[in-house]
Every structure is written in structure tokens, then in C-alpha cells.
Amino acid sequence: MRSARFRGARTLTPAARVLRLRRRISLLFALTSAVGLIAMAVLAVRSDSGRWREQLDHTMDADTSWALGLLETDEDGRLVLDVLADSVDTACPPLTVLLVDPDDPGALAVEHAPAKPCLTVGRAVVQEAGRAAVRADGVRAFDGRTTGGEPVRVFAQPFYAPEAADDAGPQGVLVTVADASAPQDDHRRLVWLVTGGCVVLVLLSAAVGHVLSGRAVRPALAALDRQEAFLADAAHDLRTPAASLRTLAETALRGETDGADVHRRTLRLAEGMGRLVDGLLTRARLMSGTAAVARQPLRLDQLVEAVVDEAPTKGHRVRVEAEETVVVADPDLVRRAVGNLLDNALAHGHAPGVPADVLITVGRDGVLTVEDAGPGLPPEVAGALFERFRSGSGSTGLGLSIASWVAHAHGGTLAAERGERGGARFVLRLPTSD
Numbered sequence: 076m077r078s079a080r081f082r083g084a085r086t087l088t089p090a091a092r093v094l095r096l097r098r099r100i101s102l103l104f105a106l107t108s109a110v111g112l113i114a115m116a117v118l119a120v121r122s123d124s125g126r127w128r129e130q131l132d133h134t135m136d137a138d139t140s141w142a143l144g145l146l147e148t149d150e151d152g153r154l155v156l157d158v159l160a161d162s163v164d165t166a167c168p169p170l171t172v173l174l175v176d177p178d179d180p181g182a183l184a185v186e187h188a189p190a191k192p193c194l195t196v197g198r199a200v201v202q203e204a205g206r207a208a209v210r211a212d213g214v215r216a217f218d219g220r221t222t223g224g225e226p227v228r229v230f231a232q233p234f235y236a237p238e239a240a241d242d243a244g245p246q247g248v249l250v251t252v253a254d255a256s257a258p259q260d261d262h263r264r265l266v267w268l269v270t271g272g273c274v275v276l277v278l279l280s281a282a283v284g285h286v287l288s289g290r291a292v293r294p295a296l297a298a299l300d301r302q303e304a305f306l307a308d309a310a311h312d313l314r315t316p317a318a319s320l321r322t323l324a325e326t327a328l329r330g331e332t333d334g335a336d337v338h339r340r341t342l343r344l345a346e347g348m349g350r351l352v353d354g355l356l357t358r359a360r361l362m363s364g365t366a367a368v369a370r371q372p373l374r375l376d377q378l379v380e381a382v383v384d385e386a387p388t389k390g391h392r393v394r395v396e397a398e399e400t401v402v403v404a405d406p407d408l409v410r411r412a413v414g415n416l417l418d419n420a421l422a423h424g425h426a427p428g429v430p431a432d433v434l435i436t437v438g439r440d441g442v443l444t445v446e447d448a449g450p451g452l453p454p455e456v457a458g459a460l461f462e463r464f465r466s467g468s469g470s471t472g473l474g475l476s477i478a479s480w481v482a483h484a485h486g487g488t489l490a491a492e493r494g495e496r497g498g499a500r501f502v503l504r505l506p507t508s509d
Contacts, residue, residue: 104284
């Protein structure tokens with residue numbers, strides 16, 4: 076029982092499932108954008124990280140290459156540093172000369188070191204850079220720190236004896252250091268800028284995805300709303316005639332009513348239910364847009380006269396004052412709208428027991444009015460008269476709702492106001508052929 080209740084609590088309505096789908100689409104859109112932006116951000120950060128290191132390495136390579144050109148050897152093959160010391164300020168950038176022990180290539184002796192370097196790094200850092208260059212038999216560069224903790228770039232370039240054999244090892248190593256504080260600060264600012272930009276773009280993409288997914292699911296939600304409205308209309312409109320039909324059947328089974336009378340009343344109920352179903356389907360098609368509006372030139376005055384001739388006006392007075400008028404509209408839809416307005420006037424435009432007095436006028440400007448001499452419009456429903464279930468006279472108001480939909484489908488309007496004779500006046504405006 077508890078599991079069944081839990082499953083029932085998790086059941087979602089169709090609209091809720093559509094909204095959940097919208098959230099998932101928005102999340103997927105945001106995650107996809109985030110993955111792409113993060114990947115590009117990582118590439119940008121790594122590229123900048125390598126770029127500033129390459130720039131420092133290129134500068135230090137130029138310095139050490141120039142210094143190598145100033146190294147000399149005496150007749151005994153010993154290294155002479157006088158020209159280097161006299162020509163180059165080896166203190167800034169600091170330049171250290173290390174000599175390789177021929178008997179132990181891993182041992183390096185400091186041949187020259189600046190007395191007061193502008194950047195001070197530990198002896199172990201310089202030795203490690205030199206040994207790395209000797210082992211690799213080539214240039215080596217890596218990040219380091221000064222004795223004060225400032226970031227630097229350490230560069231080591233081996234050099235060889237003037238007449239050394241091709242397979243001979245390095246004679247020594249030149250080690251220099253460059254300040255990396257400014258490049259690292261720039262790189263750090265770039266990282267923060269890229270990170271902040273990614274966050275902003277991800278949030279923006281999430282918002283855009285939410286808007287786009289909302290537009291994507293809007294037709295589905297509208298279709299569900301129309302379906303719910305149609306079901307509500309059907310349940311509301313068919314409840315009363317179905318109950319009347321059941322009561323009539325029960326009365327006939329008890330033999331309390333004449334059979335012919337039962338048949339007549341059953342026929343009237345069936346006809347009324349048929350009209351209700353027809354009206355519901357028409358309204359549903361209008362709301363969903365599946366009812367195509369076949370616009371064509373139409374003699375509105377002739378259509379109105381035909382509708383009046385076909386309407387059940389026995390016992391009532393219906394007058395038509397029409398001028399020759401051509402409108403551009405769908406004949407079937409306009410016929411239904413005019414018929415609904417006339418039916419409404421015949422049903423509610425008079426006091427009980429008094430025949431209805433209806434006046435229909437058609438003007439050359441495509442304006443049709445249906446005016447009765449009844450009690451007028453109830454104030455409490457005047458503002459929502461064309462909504463379903465809001466006629467205020469005991470009916471569903473479906474006919475007026477359909478008439479309003481027909482008017483708007485043609486680009487026209489339907490308005491309700493108080494007539495000159497105190498009753499209700501409905502004014503339908505349709506586009507003319509002019």
C-alpha cells in the first residue's frame with residue numbers, strides 16, 4: 076500500500092512532464108556550452124603559459140649565445156673570462172659559468188659567479204640546471220624561485236672546447252636567470268579573466284537555453300491546454316443533457332410518461348447534444364488552428380437572410396435591415412457565428428413568456444449588429460461575456476465564445492454593449508473587400 080501510494084505521488088501530469096523536459100533541455104544546453112567553453116579556456120591558458128615561458132627562454136638564449144662568443148681559451152686550453160667580465164654585466168641578468176670536471180661529468184665547478192646578482196637563486200638550483208644541460212647535452216630551462224621566494228626562469232646552455240671532437244662532452248655550462256614575476260602576474264590575470272568569462276557565458280547560455288527550450292515546448296503546452304479546455308468543455312456541456320436523458324429514461328421505465336412524448340423529448344435532447352458536440356469541435360479546431368479559414372468574397376447581407384430563414388424563429392419577431400455588403404471571410408464560419416448570435420438573442424433576449432424581438436442590421440462597412448429588447452447584459456459577466464461558461468443566463472456561453480473566435484480569426488472583432496431598446500447589442504466587424 077505504501078509503495079502504491081508512493082508511485083501515485085510521483086505521477087506527473089503531461090504539462091509537468093513537458094516542463095521537466097524543458098528543464099532537462101536547458102540543463103543539457105548549459106552543460107554542452109560549459110564543456111566547450113572550459114575546453115577552450117584550458118587551451119587558452121595553456122597556450123599563454125607556454126608563450127610567456129618561450130619568450131623568456133628566447134631572451135635568455137640570446138644573452139647566453141652572446142656571452143658564449145666572449146669566452147676565450149689560452150694556449151693550454153684553459154678558459155679565459157676576462158673579456159666576458161669586461162664586456163658584460165654578469166650581475167643583471169646574473170650569469171654563472173660552470174666548468175665540467177673531465178674525470179666526473181656530474182661534478183661542476185663554479186668558474187665565475189656575479190658578486191651582487193640582481194636575482195639571487197640558491198647554489199643548488201644553479202648546479203641542478205647545469206647538470207641537466209650536461210646530461211641532455213643541450214639547452215635546458217625550468218621554473219624556479221629566488222632565495223626570497225620570487226618566481227624566476229632558469230636557463231642553462233652548455234658550451235664546448237674550441238677543438239673538441241664531435242663526441243666530446245660539454246666543457247662547461249652557462250646558467251642565467253630571468254625574472255618571471257610580471258609574466259606570471261599577467262598569466263594569473265588572464266586565468267581569472269577567462270574563468271570569469273566562462274562563468275558569465277555559461278550563465279548566459281543557460282538563460283538562452285531556457286528561453287529557447289521554452290519556445291520549443293510552448294506549442295506542446297498550448298496543445299495540452301487546448302486539450303484540457305476541450306475536455307472541460309465537453310464534460311461541462313454534456314453533463315446536463317446526459318442527466319436529463321437519464322431522468323427521461325428512468326421515467327419511461329416506470330411508465331409515468333407517454334411513449335410518444337418520451338420519443339419527442341429524447342429526440343430534442345439528442346439534437347441538442349449533437350449541436351453541443353458540433354460546437355465543441357468547431358471551437359477546438361479554431362483554438363488549435365486546424366480549422367482553415369477559407370477567405371473569399373462573401374455577400375454578408377445574403378448570408379444573414381439565409382441564416383434567419385433557417386433559424387427556429389417561430390413565435391418570435393426577427394427583422395433584418397441589410398445593405399448590400401461584400402466581406403472577405405469563410406462562409407461556413409461566418410454562418411456559424413451569425414447563427415450563434417441569433418440563437419443567443421432568441422434564447423436570452425426576452426423576458427420569460429414574452430416573444431423575442433430581434434433586429435439584425437448589416438452595414439456597407441462590414442458591421443453586423445444583433446440587438447434584442449430583453450433585460451440586457453448582466454453586469455457581473457459583461458467583462459467576460461465571450462469566455463466559455465460565462466453567459467450568465469444559465470447556458471454555457473459556448474456560442475458567444477465561438478462567435479468571438481470566428482471574428483478574431485478573420486481579423487475582426489466582436490463586442491457587446493447595451494442597445495437602444497435596453498437589451499443587448501452584439502456588434503460583429505468583418506474585413507470588407509475594399
